[in-house]
Amino acid sequence: MNVSFNSSPVLLTDEQMRQYIVDGYIMLEPVVPDELHETIRRKLADVLEVGSNPGNNVLPRVPEMRHILNSPEVRGALISTLGEGYIEHPHRYCHHIAPVTDPDPEPEVKLAANCHQDSYTPLGRPRQHYSRFARIMYYPQDTPIELGPTHAIPGTQFHKTLTDEDRAQAIPMVGKAGTVSLTHFDVGHAAGVNLLNQPRDMIKFIYVRGSEPTAPSWDCQKLQWQNPAAIETPHNLELVWSHMWDWLCGKRDRYGSFRNNGIQSTKNRLSQYITTLGRDRDLTDRLRATYNLAGLGSDAAEAIPTLIAMLENDHQAARVAAIYTLGAIGEPAVAPLMDSLDAAGRREDAHPVPEPWNEGAISMEDAAHALTAIGQPAVPALTEALESPSEWVRINASFALGELDSHAASAVPKLTERLSVDSHRVVRTATDALGSIRQNIQTFIPHISHLLTDDRADWYEEERRGWTIQDQVRMNAAMAFTRLGKDAAGAEEVLFHALDDPCGHVGAFAMDALRRLDSPAARQAVMAYLEAQRWDESITADRQF
Numbered sequence: 001m002n003v004s005f006n007s008s009p010v011l012l013t014d015e016q017m018r019q020y021i022v023d024g025y026i027m028l029e030p031v032v033p034d035e036l037h038e039t040i041r042r043k044l045a046d047v048l049e050v051g052s053n054p055g056n057n058v059l060p061r062v063p064e065m066r067h068i069l070n071s072p073e074v075r076g077a078l079i080s081t082l083g084e085g086y087i088e089h090p091h092r093y094c095h096h097i098a099p100v101t102d103p104d105p106e107p108e109v110k111l112a113a114n115c116h117q118d119s120y121t122p123l124g125r126p127r128q129h130y131s132r133f134a135r136i137m138y139y140p141q142d143t144p145i146e147l148g149p150t151h152a153i154p155g156t157q158f159h160k161t162l163t164d165e166d167r168a169q170a171i172p173m174v175g176k177a178g179t180v181s182l183t184h185f186d187v188g189h190a191a192g193v194n195l196l197n198q199p200r201d202m203i204k205f206i207y208v209r210g211s212e213p214t215a216p217s218w219d220c221q222k223l224q225w226q227n228p229a230a231i232e233t234p235h236n237l238e239l240v241w242s243h244m245w246d247w248l249c250g251k252r253d254r255y256g257s258f259r260n261n262g263i264q265s266t267k268n269r270l271s272q273y274i275t276t277l278g279r280d281r282d283l284t285d286r287l288r289a290t291y292n293l294a295g296l297g298s299d300a301a302e303a304i305p306t307l308i309a310m311l312e313n314d315h316q317a318a319r320v321a322a323i324y325t326l327g328a329i330g331e332p333a334v335a336p337l338m339d340s341l342d343a344a345g346r347r348e349d350a351h352p353v354p355e356p357w358n359e360g361a362i363s364m365e366d367a368a369h370a371l372t373a374i375g376q377p378a379v380p381a382l383t384e385a386l387e388s389p390s391e392w393v394r395i396n397a398s399f400a401l402g403e404l405d406s407h408a409a410s411a412v413p414k415l416t417e418r419l420s421v422d423s424h425r426v427v428r429t430a431t432d433a434l435g436s437i438r439q440n441i442q443t444f445i446p447h448i449s450h451l452l453t454d455d456r457a458d459w460y461e462e463e464r465r466g467w468t469i470q471d472q473v474r475m476n477a478a479m480a481f482t483r484l485g486k487d488a489a490g491a492e493e494v495l496f497h498a499l500d501d502p503c504g505h506v507g508a509f510a511m512d513a514l515r516r517l518d519s520p521a522a523r524q525a526v527m528a529y530l531e532a533q534r535w536d537e538s539i540t541a542d543r544q545f
């Protein structure tokens with residue numbers, strides 16, 4: 001089979017990126033030899049027939065799938081959405097649907113029930129609006145609607161929960177053998193319903209952004225946001241989409257595109273805009289009113305209490321629009337949003353564990369997302385909140401600072417302090433934040449190193465699916481080092497030891513961190529690790545040599 005590694009990645013076009021931002025997914029057709037898919041399909045069937053689902057080991061069991069993942073089209077799409085130096089997550093899974101002899105009489109009902117947003121693995125991580133986590137899904141066989149293709153629910157990557165309206169919007173991602181979809185990790189989706197007497201396999205892979213965007217990483221011809229020609233998501237969230245686009249372009253001001261698109265609003269209609277936000281009004285009018293308010297910037301400060309009241313529980317499109325309108329209003333919204341965060345902290349401190357802290361996926365406060373959208377002016381207040389008596393406030397402040405990437409450089413010393421004194425929930429969030437911010441690196445390297453070496457007996461506890469808190473803490477630590485590239489040199493020794501961590505995810509990220517560190521010793525350690533793990537698939541019970 002002739003598969004080349006030398007071809008350049010095929011980067012996404014502006015229009016494909018617009019679709020990804022708006023709908024949360026795009027479809028790809030990697031150009032690989034046709035017979036590759038049949039080889040993969042057959043080997044996968046053999047693997048599933050002889051034993052249990054190989055879980056994360058599905059790639060080493062069917063290593064030919066690396067040609068799909070390394071194809072110019074898939075590499076190019078991952079670079080476009082997650083930046084150069086994207087990270088391959090060790091979690092993968094083959095979603096197998098068995099052949100059906102007695103087809104479901106109500107497939108629409110089953111499909112609606114199947115709709116969900118994925119959990120993170122091993123334990124929970126925050127859902128994110130920016131393009132930081134993505135999922136590749138690959139079919140090794142022709143997958144028409146009757147075979148139960150995965151469905152995507154456009155635009156739900158910003159949603160806190162999936163509503164019945166969302167479930168009714170699921171769109172089948174059909175395609176011939178070799179079809180690949182790239183989805184924002186948090187987009188709602190569902191396994192389709194297989195009506196045929198044949199198996200359906202879909203293999204899922206997870207990828208993570210390595211560093212904040214500083215320039216477009218796709219084939220960008222136009223820096224100004226415009227809506228794509230075809231939109232599947234039902235509500236116009238141009239304010240949100242243009243913000244995501246400007247972030248992906250690496251612009252320091254993430255409302256530049258929105259303002260340049262010339263929203264017409266006048267200050268003397270401010271009270272009318274605020275009235276139109278009312279929940280009894282038509283959703284399209286309400287969204288239009290948020291844009292009018294966002295167009296006024298800080299002159300719309302009077303709308304802040306109404307917008308804050310829309311957070312969390314309003315229609316999903318309205319709450320997302322409110323978040324980014326507060327972001328556009330900017331500095332005057334910082335103190336009211338911090339008050340809102342404090343109120344959430346008092347509410348959650350009444351519980352032994354903050355209720356939104358779910359070890360599948362964690363939904364941070366909308367106020368934290370709004371503070372992130374505000375940008376630099378929110379950094380001092382968020383930094384101060386790292387010393388709040390409320391754990392939930394400290395978690396949200398750590399998250400929001402991480403979402404601000406290098407804008408939050410001044411918060412590094414305070415975030416670093418949390419690593420040795422705080423709960424595992426704050427430690428995990430702050431570790432992620434430090435890996436995103438990537439500034440004043442030498443300040444935190446020793447502290448994150450300690451997370452990989454020190455034992456804390458209270459972190460031995462098993463949380464979910466056989467995973468302990470310590471597993472997740474160490475995985476976040478190793479992942480942060482992966483993001484540092486050559487700047488992780490101070491952690492080299494610790495990373496050598498982390499290769500043998502009993503948790504496989506930790507070893508995988510440590511290996512990737514060492515690969516990126518790229519010193520002679522690191523290269524040698526990585527090669528020795530991989531050589532020792534090399535699997536000879538020609539060995540069988542009958543032929544052991």
Ligand SMILES: [Fe+2]
Pocket residue numbers: 116117118189
């Ligand atoms: Fe899923």
